[in-house]
Amino acid sequence: MSKLESIEQTLQSALQPQHLQVLDESHMHSRGQETHYKAVIVSEQFAGLTAVKRHQRAYAAMGDLMQQIHALALHTYTPEEWAEQGVAPASPVCAGGHK
Template identity: 90%
Template sequence: MPKIDLIQDALQSTLQPQHLQVLDESHMHSRGQETHYKAVIVSEAFAGLNAVKRHQRAYAAMGDLMPQIHALALHTYTPQEWAEQGVAPASPVCAGGHK
């Protein structure tokens, strides 16, 4: 099963998001395939939590997958925040790094 599907399944089953979008952004970086991901997660599970606690919840949901991923950009919202914002920020252009 592709890693992106494993990520989606892990986040879906644990956080029960109202909206979940996982993108493989590896093509934008020099570390190879299936290494860089972006996840937009809208869940009531984030209500009352600051950004650090929200990210910790997502990392916990990922469990054993986390060591297999070089980078995971998380954009976490409550449904109310998502209704107001409606879009996650664009990912930055890769500045290089090791090849």
């Protein structure tokens, strides 16, 4: 199973999202393959939680899997927020990280 599939399976199981999209954005960064991911998660479990609490919940779900990747950009929404917004922001171009 690829890291992308592992991330999808882990987040799906823990957060039971109505919408889940995980993208491998490693090609946009200088740290190698399977290192940078973006996850768009729409879940009822985020209702009433601040952005920080939502991210903490997602990172907790990831557990030891987080040690296998360099970065995970999270975009977390309730179903109502997602219905309003409908799209996550584009990822920024990598500045290199080594400068």
